[in-house]
Amino acid sequence: MDVNAIRQQFPILNQNVNGHPLVYLDSSATSQKPLSVISAMEDYYKFDNSNVHRGVHTLGNRATDKYEGAREKVRNFINAESASQVIFTRGTTTSINTVAYSYGRSNLTEGDEILITPMEHHSNIIPWQQTAKATGATLKYLPLQSDGTIDLVDVKEAITNKTKIVAIMHVSNVLGTINPIKQIAQIAHENGAVMLVDGAQGVPHLKVDVQDLDCDFYAFSGHKMCGPTGIGVLYGKRELLDNMEPVEFGGEMIDFVNLYDSTWKELPWKFEGGTPIIAGAIGLGAAIDFLNDIGLENIEEHESKLALYAMKQLRTIDGLTIYGPDDRAGLITFNLNDVHPHDTATVLDSEGIAVRAGHHCAQPLMKWLDVTATARASFYLYNTEEEIDRLVDGLNKTKEYFGDVF
Amino acid sequence: MSFNNLDTLYRQVIMDHYKNPRNKGALADESLTIDMNNPTCGDRIQIHLQVNNGIVEDAKFEGEGCSISLSSASMMTQAIKGKPVEEALKMSKIFSNMMLGEETDQEDIDLGDIEALQGVSKFPARIKCATLAWKAMEKGVDENSR
DSSP: OOHHHHHHTOGGGSSEETTEEOEEOBTTTOOOOOHHHHHHHHHIIIIIOOOSSOOSSHHHHHHHHHHHHHHHHHHHHHTOSOGGGEEEESSHHHHHHHIIIIIIHHHOOTTOEEEEOTTOOGGGTHHHHHHHHHHOOEEEEOOOOTTSOOOHHHHHHHOOTTEEEEEEESBOTTTOOBOOHHHHHHHHHHTTOEEEEEOTTTTTTSOOOHHHHTOSEEEEESTTTTSOTTOEEEEEOHHHHHTSOOSSOSSSSEEEEOSSOEEEOOTTGGGOOSSOOHHHHHHHHHHHHHHHHHOHHHHHHHHHHHHHHHHHHHTTSTTEEEESOSSOOSEEEEEETTBOHHHHHHHHHHTTEEOEEEOTTOHHHHHHHTOSOEEEEEOOTTOOHHHHHHHHHHHHHHHHHHGGGO | OOOHHHHHHSOHHHHHHHHSOSSBSOOOTTSEEEEEEETTTTEEEEEEEEEETTEEEEEEEEEEOOHHHHHHHHHHHHHHTTSBHHHHHHHHHHHHHHHTTOOOOOTTOOOGGGGGGGGGGGOGGGHHHHHHHHHHHHHHHHHHHO
16 A cells, blocks of 8 residues: 555645644544545536436436445445445434434334443434433443453343344544444344444444444444545445335425325435435545545555554653553544643644544543543544654653643 | 744743632632533533622632633633622623734723733634633623623
């Protein structure tokens, strides 16, 4: 994998920030976009823009072909059985909310349990809180090991015949933990529960095969995998999606509309009310082509090398605490002595280094870690060891700058 | 190496308030307590006010946060203590104008240490940290006057 050649595809990386070459270490928040994605969307608007599924005219057909072509690219990328199981949404949040609302509210009742973990992102907590309140079901949390991993013994204990939904993230956006999704799905199924996976940090970085994982729902976003914002995917097993009611009603998703009653289109369109996110889907399709050309296996290997190198280098900094397990995805969450992560991020920014600081939309996990906030450096296919060296330098400068305060 | 740019943000006096916060702690039960969160970072701050006959007789703060939010809270409590409510609100207005980078017409009001926070206006991501305590104070005074 030629990282320098890859970097050429990302014009945004080639700039100075606060007088220093940009070091972008915030790809878990959103990744940068390669030229091919930007131009796929530009070309669509320049030459093919039209509404989809309505067309007798040529542009309408082109737009429809590109939009449905993107769906097929997603199907192939996650190895879904059929493109009808790939629903385009606004992002992971919308995908999870669709399941929590449509599946959750009609299949749960008092006494049923929803199982999640304390490491979840808010978008995989609040929809279940709301569904629990609306149905009388109970929301339960799986305990975590002290290093932020899941023990399958706990999973076997927590999932009972009361459990109806298990919703767990594939990869933690804070701890970097890669969760044993396949094994948890099996335990869930043995007990008659369905399994939803929040794949926002999974699909961009790992080869995901939804049939092999045997999960019932898998949700992810385009913008964390080199695609545009505003597009995401909900994958679901056919028999589940077939029996779910749409969440949004209006144009595009109907079969017949009578004065007092209507019927829905078949999958996946019954879940895509309104004019869909056409350019976004096309951009996501281009992002998938881009990632496939490089190879997910190569990206995974590159990131895991970077994570190992970063762990080694960051551990040379006295007073730096790293959160999460040794075996992790390409992100590292940390705190530096008593320096507040906001202050750390400001000093790093003054050196041209972009990291995330705050609660990472995971307040329950911050509580579990017993911190109010943390800083996070996250890596992607375009990052280099030299950039990690710049991060280490920046952190040493932060220590120097705040050193006399404490 | 030079930290000139950072020094406009982290002035000596700010670091002093961060390291040695003034008026940190709680007040008696009958005082006003206002909780404020900075949702972008999860920081929480609690402002306690003792207001009698239109005068802020005492002000304290508690909470967790970055150097900017905590030093600003420390300076705010110091500045409004003993002042009429109207003057405290006027200071708050001057402060938010300062954060917007606008010229402040201070008239007879002495901002003291607070002026050290002027540099925050050059760091847009940190303005909310600096205004957190002031917003809490405004909310408390507003509730008290109802």
